[in-house]
Amino acid sequence: MVGILRDYTPTSYPRGRKIMDLSPDWVVGFTDGEGRFFVGINPDPKTATGYQVLPEFTIVQHKRDIQVLYALKRFFRCGVVRPDNEGRYAYRVRNLKGLRQVCDFFLHHPLKTKKRIDFLRFHRVITMMERGDHLRLEGLFEIVQIAMKMNTQERPQLKQVALEISNRLRVG
Amino acid sequence: MVGILRDYTPTSYPRGRKIMDLSPDWVVGFTDGEGRFFVGINPDPKTATGYQVLPEFTIVQHKRDIQVLYALKRFFRCGVVRPDNEGRYAYRVRNLKGLRQVCDFFLHHPLKTKKRIDFLRFHRVITMMERGDHLRLEGLFEIVQIAMKMNTQERPQLKQVALEISNRLRVG
Numbered sequence: 001m002v003g004i005l006r007d008y009t010p011t012s013y014p015r016g017r018k019i020m021d022l023s024p025d026w027v028v029g030f031t032d033g034e035g036r037f038f039v040g041i042n043p044d045p046k047t048a049t050g051y052q053v054l055p056e057f058t059i060v061q062h063k064r065d066i067q068v069l070y071a072l073k074r075f076f077r078c079g080v081v082r083p084d085n086e087g088r089y090a091y092r093v094r095n096l097k098g099l100r101q102v103c104d105f106f107l108h109h110p111l112k113t114k115k116r117i118d119f120l121r122f123h124r125v126i127t128m129m130e131r132g133d134h135l136r137l138e139g140l141f142e143i144v145q146i147a148m149k150m151n152t153q154e155r156p157q158l159k160q161v162a163l164e165i166s167n168r169l170r171v172g
Numbered sequence: 173m174v175g176i177l178r179d180y181t182p183t184s185y186p187r188g189r190k191i192m193d194l195s196p197d198w199v200v201g202f203t204d205g206e207g208r209f210f211v212g213i214n215p216d217p218k219t220a221t222g223y224q225v226l227p228e229f230t231i232v233q234h235k236r237d238i239q240v241l242y243a244l245k246r247f248f249r250c251g252v253v254r255p256d257n258e259g260r261y262a263y264r265v266r267n268l269k270g271l272r273q274v275c276d277f278f279l280h281h282p283l284k285t286k287k288r289i290d291f292l293r294f295h296r297v298i299t300m301m302e303r304g305d306h307l308r309l310e311g312l313f314e315i316v317q318i319a320m321k322m323n324t325q326e327r328p329q330l331k332q333v334a335l336e337i338s339n340r341l342r343v344g
Binding site for chain 1: 192194195196197198199200201202203204205206233234236237240243284285286324
């Protein structure tokens with residue numbers, strides 16, 4: 001009754017292939033399952049608009065799978081692996097240059113779930129930010145509208161931001 | 173400010189490739205994220221041991237991604253797509269022949285997360301069931317031991333089953 005789990009080591013897998021070599025299709029499938037494209041809008045008195053736009057691509061895993069997160073970091077050649085909540089870790093890309101690389105990858109290797117729609121909205125925001133649109137009130141308003149349509153959870157706070165910017169646009 | 177999401181249709185993706193043609197690596201990546209290998213042990217007075225062993229491979233998605241579930245069914249050439257809880261749908265394989273196909277696939281295309289360990293335990297159970305080991309008390313006891321080590325959630329009920337079988341083995 002003991003030792004029933006013999007021969008269960010990764011060495012019993014096909015040789016000549018490192019377990020953490022990620023292929024593009026695997027990355028697409030894993031992102032379809034676990035990836036998150038998110039556009040945060042935070043108040044920031046230091047900016048001309050009064051808001052900071054914070055887009056991020058994130059994959060969160062239990063600590064036991066931290067190696068997969070580091071493999072993703074190697075794959076995309078950008079981003080960081082950091083502790084997240086409750087013994088979980090996150091692979092996260094926040095800077096525009098890295099997010100452009102991530103976007104270019106998913107433009108050429110399309111997601112298969114409806115997360116694809118979120119990604120395309122995300123990509124629209126990244127493209128606008130590359131042009132500096134987020135630094136002007138009109139562009140920021142458009143980005144907030146896009147962000148409100150993304151992800152499944154409601155974000156009532158964004159509605160307030162949109163209303164506030166909309167009022168300023170009307171006055172100005 | 174309206175119509176900002178133009179050009180967001182899948183037709184803007186690389187041509188000559190159907191969006192729901194799944195590649196082996198995509199299936200591995202998606203399963204690493206969303207797949208579940210589970211061995212249920214249910215009381216069943218009709219069997220010699222008093223228990224039925226119910227292994228299953230499952231992938232659950234929101235209804236909006238039901239197409240992905242049907243694509244998985246086509247990919248594995250087995251299983252069913254059925255409603256699950258809370259507006260979600262499940263792709264599920266329960267019969268031994270189908271589970272053998274699923275196991276053979278993941279033996280040749282290894283998972284990259286620690287779910288791999290669950291899969292290898294699951295495969296051990298499937299192999300035992302193919303030999304009919306689950307129909308005898310000793311084999312059933314071994315399967316319960318394996319099932320207790322699988323998945324992250326505690327299954328206190330299985331401990332009771334193991335204790336009960338262990339007592340019968342000692343008496344018999």
